[in-house]
Amino acid sequence: KAGVTQTPRYLIKTRGQQVTLSCSPISGHRSVSWYQQTPGQGLQFLFEYFSETQRNKGNFPGRFSGRQFSNSRSEMNVSTLELGDSALYLCASSSQGAAGELFFGEGSRLTVL
């Protein structure tokens, strides 16, 4: 079974630009979550999508948004990039239910100059 796939793996943007990151979950997994990882703040929850609906949102500004498609693939978008948005963005998928384990992708490393 293929794991969680994230693209692109690395990208460099400048302040003010926007970026879209993509995530393909494990086949059969309908829940996709996004996390931001930085040395200072650690792993922070951004949002979770299930069946194309956002059902949880972390404490991030509205510049951070996401969506999920009918095939469970997900994208997240960051608009008006700031230097502080430089981070590793991780996607995780899980099967439904309270027992669902989270499986992470390798992340998209975003550098904002």
Add this chain to the structure above:
Amino acid sequence: QQQVKQSPQSLIVQKGGISIINCAYENTAFDYFPWYQQFPGKGPALLIAIRPDVSEKKEGRFTISFNKSAKQFSLHIMDSQPGDSATYFCAARKGDSSNTGKLIFGQGTTLQVKP
């Protein structure tokens, strides 16, 4: 209430020794406590997880000890090996199927196992 506090921040252990990482939480609504291992350039990978109805869970060299009354849990790595050198994260999640993807992570512990 949403925090998970992890210690120590870094840990150096000799090969064959025991590595111990501790976590504490406040929110009694948490009922799933996983540990993740992360190598440089990789995403976190689930190591072992526990629920509050058991006090200990062991998988190979990895053991979680859970103290519900103290709201603390810890990871023990027995016979630590250089290949265990990685960053370890504890996490917690509320017991609600609508929270499947929402984990609250500790700050991480960087473990170095010296040969």
